[in-house]
Amino acid sequence: MSDxxxxxxxxxxxxxxVGDKWTLVLIRDMLNGKARYSEFLDSPERITTNILASRLEAMTANGLVERxxxxxxxxRYAYRLTEKGSELHPVLLAICAxxxxxYxxxxxPPASFMEPLEA
Incomplete structure (x- = not known):
């Protein structure tokens, strides 16, 4: 296993x-069409710029996202989920449900988010 x-x-x-408090939120945002740094900053959770940069870098390094x-x-970069990152969608659906x-x-979530992704 890796270090x-x-x-x-x-x-x-x-x-x-993905167990920190931001990575799954960023994946949610990407699944909902966000791709640019400024779009992630507009999310209601209000991630700070230094944390956003750190998470996007880690997600890219771990193969969840490409830029x-x-x-x-x-x-300036646009970010999108790789196949590996997109495969976390069912996990997010279960967390939402x-x-x-x-609570x-x-x-x-919008119905469009709760639909399984096409294979």
Whole structure:
């Protein structure tokens, strides 16, 4: 196993990749069409710029996200989920269903988000 993983436990491994308080929120945003730095900053959770930069870098390094330049001067990037990152969608669906069931005051995600992704 890589140095970034605490153990070979699949739960611990997954949490080592996405278990902080921001990564799954950023994946949610990408699944909902956000791609640019400024779009992520507009999310209601109000991530700070240094944390956003750190999470996007880690997500890219871990193969969850890829970035492509959309502007040269200054260089600005758009981010999108890789296949590996997109495969976390069912995990987010389960988390949403759990939260809505046990915390009815939580937001109900749009129907378009709750549909499984096409294979």
């Amino acid at each position: 970034i993983f605490r153990s070979g436990c699949p739960i611990a491994t997954t949490l080592d990749l 492509k330049p959309y502007q040269e001067r200054p260089t 759990w939260a809505n069931r046990h 009815p005051e939580s937001w109900v």
